[in-house]
Amino acid sequence: MTAKNLGIISGSPSNYFYPNKPITREDAAVMIAKTLMAMDKPLKSSKPDVLKVFNDVSKVSSYAVPSIASLYSEKILAGKESDALAPKAYTTRAEAAVLLSRIADR
Known part of the structure; x- marks a missing residue:
């Protein structure tokens, strides 16, 4: 509820959070960007280019493009492979640990 009240998460259109469902890389990126904003440590805006x-x-959902672009520009988020973002793939524990480490070093 705290994350919802801070605007970090919004859940599904049916207003359900699905707490046991795996999270995609693009949704993790959006949550990270919103968390940094809530902490008064916003990312620098980046162009989708x-x-x-x-x-x-082209597989990145439109709502996630600004967050992914900013996280990539600040070297917090990298591609799953050298030429692929894999936005719909689930985030692994290892990827989450790397993201947290890069945020801590920011």
């Missing part, structure tokens, strides 16, 4: 290096950029 920075993501053109990835061959699957």
